[in-house]
Amino acid sequence: MPIHILDNKLVFPPVQEAEPDGLLAIGGDLSVERLLLAYRKGIFPWYEGRDILWWSPSPRFVLFPEELYVSKSMKQVLKNNTFSFTTNTAFKQVIHYCKETFRPGQDGTWITDEVENAYTRLHELGHAHSAEAWLDGELAGGLYGIKMGNVFFGESMFAHVSNASKFAFITLVQQLQAAGIQLIDCQVYTPHLESLGARMIEGDVFQQLLSQHIQ
Known part of the structure; x- marks a missing residue:
């Protein structure tokens, strides 16, 4: 099936037309309107070179907040108050550090x-959020993502200190669950997130959950 080429119209092809690897379309822009439409449909952007690629993989890697797994070692980190936690106090720093983080197996960053x-603009408009872990007054780790309805779409995380990103993620998930979030989209598989309870679900189930939990 040919890859869809996006133009200036704010439309996406049906996610069922994605390639086996999840690639759905190429082109378009990163306007606020297009990004919000994409997430509402379970689509997210990745760059490859100069091109914007739009993805909707199936199966989908997600975390149900009630399935969050906290290891004994992380329970001790939480108990010891090793890090302090904030949200939305250092969004620009968080996304910039995520941008600069080296990831084994990846040639550069998306x-x-x-x-x-674009995501800083989404943050300024109240759609994108960051979670921060602090150690001795310094930003030690964090993550950012998009919140729509009762769904949180995780985008990227970083750690400058061991366990900092795990601490930020665990604490954020606990707060999101208390606030009524029903689903956390982790997009694609990573062992790191699997160790925290994330798992694969079928793409049609994911779409049903989006319809149910995004107002």
Whole structure:
């Protein structure tokens, strides 16, 4: 099936037309309106070179907040108050550190200057959120993502200190669960998130959950 080429119209092809690897379309822009439409439909952007690629993989890697797994070692980190936790106090720092983080197996980063600017704008409008772990007054780790209805779409995380990103993620998930969030989209598989309770679900189930939990 040919890859869809997006133009200036704010439309996406049906997610069922994605390639086996999840690639759905190419092109378009990172306007606020397009990004919000994409997430509502379970689509997210990744850059490859100069091109914006839009993805909707099936199966989908997700975390149900009630299935969050906290290991004994992380329970001790939480109990010891090793880190302090905040949300939305250092969004620009968080996304910039995520951009600069080296990830084994990846050649460069998908977080381009355009992505950084686009998600910062989403944050300024109240759609994108960050979670921060602090150690001795310094930003030690964190993550950011998009909240729509009762769904949180995780985008990226970083850690400058061991366990900092895990602490930020665990604490954020606990707060999101208390606030009524029903689903956390982790997009694609990582062993790191699997160790915290994330698992694969079928794409049609994911779409049903989006319809149910995004107002």
